[in-house]
Amino acid sequence: MNFARLVDRRPELTPDEMVQAMTPPPRFESARFETYIPNPDEPSQAQAVRDCSGFVERVNAASAGGSWLRGIFGGKKKQAEGKRGLYLDGGFGVGKTHLLASLWHATEGLKSYGTFVEITNLVGALGFAETVRRLSEHRLLAIDEFELDDPGDTMLVTQLIAKLTDAGVHVAATSNTLPDKLGEGRFAAVDFLREIHAMSERFGVVRVDGPDYRHRGLPEAPPPTSDEELSRLAEATDGSTFDDFDALCGYLAGLHPSKYGRLVDDITAVHLSGVRAAPDQDVALRLVALADRLYDRAIPVRVSGEPLSALFTEEMLQGGYRKKYLRAISRLTALSRDLTRS
Structure with a gap:
């Protein structure tokens, strides 16, 4: 047969197709905060919806407010609400990707969405400087399945996030690993602790608990x-x-x-x-x-x-x-x- x-x-x-394709995948085209159904036995899920909604409001407000609000939100505040990054941490099957896609859909203006491997490949195709130039024009970069599997990716992603957040881009990510624990058990993460910790400082962590x-x-x-x-x-x-x-x-x-x-x-x-x-x-x-x-x-x-x-x-x-x-x-x-x- x-x-x-x-x-x-x-x-x-092509590189242009990669940029144009940076949207949520078909399964999550209709994902919205309203369609996320929190598990009543897991209060962190309902709280995650509120935290993500609040993050979107800050992204849209900062973009609308121009440089004045950018200065406020881009300062050295240590509170999660002042950071340009939102990090959804939790086990698999708790709806983190649904929340990330909902966040992307609710953000106004230019925005991009990709898996970790798609982001690193975009840098490989466009070059670091061109990737920074293109994505710096966006209000939001959403990264699904965030993970650091080797030292090269560690350096690449930490530098990219630093450049983009310094340029005023907000970054939201999902992962099964807390940002300061990325890379553990996979390579000599101790050699890159400074870079990993510097990146994690840019994120406010939102925990999403529950069964699959x-x-x-x-x-x-x-x-x-x-x-x-x-x-x-x-x-x-x-x-x-x-x-x-x-x-x-x-x-x-x-x-x-x-x-x-x-x-x-x-x-x-x-x-x-x-x-x-x-x-x-x-x-x-x-x-x-x-x-x-x-x-x-x-x-x-x-x-x-x-x-x-x-x-x-x-x-x-x-x-x-x-x-x-x-x-x-x-x-x-x-x-x-x-x-x-x-």
Whole structure:
């Protein structure tokens, strides 16, 4: 059978397309503060909505007020409400991305939204100075899935945030790690503590607690199918793709993660045969990035082989990237359940 395959796609993005694409992904196009449903058992969630709404009001007021209000809000106030940065910290599945997208939608004027890897790739494509020039014209930069995975990214992002906030740009970010703990367990973060702490001083931290909403009261993910059944289901699903898991992992190694979103654009469902645990950390992190882009676009997933919960080894789940891997499992499980219900 001739199936459409992800490995046959050749996604490309020009620098201008990267800038134009800096908006919330399709799943969060309609996200608003009013549509965020706080868990009544977690008061921090309702408080986070209030804190984000207040931050937006300050962003819009500072922009409308020009240099006079910029001077007020750009001073050395240590209170969270005086800082140009808002940092949503909490576990996966508590709605941080929904809040970030809502914040972006409520901000007036020029603004940009991207994942951490999309931001770093933009700098790689445009150059640091040109990225600063373009984004300095914006009122807000929203960064989803903020993480520092290596020393180069640490230096790059801290410098970018410093330049943008000094230019009057407000920055909002989500992460599973407090800003002064970024990089812990992944590289020699002690060598970069000054840079990390300098960056964290620019953010007011808003905690969002609670269980993973994607699985509250819902059944477990469906078990893997047989290869034959997977092939039949892929053939019956218009606009879907069918790939061998190992072949896809090999293909992703040669594709920059910033292109993973374009890779799965316009796909209705993804079918993967022979799923097994990622053989090493590099492969695992690419799978995390792919899972995030599939989730952004609400693209269902069906597999054969091992269950999606077995994508990452116990050793990986106990290491420095634990939160990333758990988020990927949570999102992929939700996507596999979506396809079963459809």
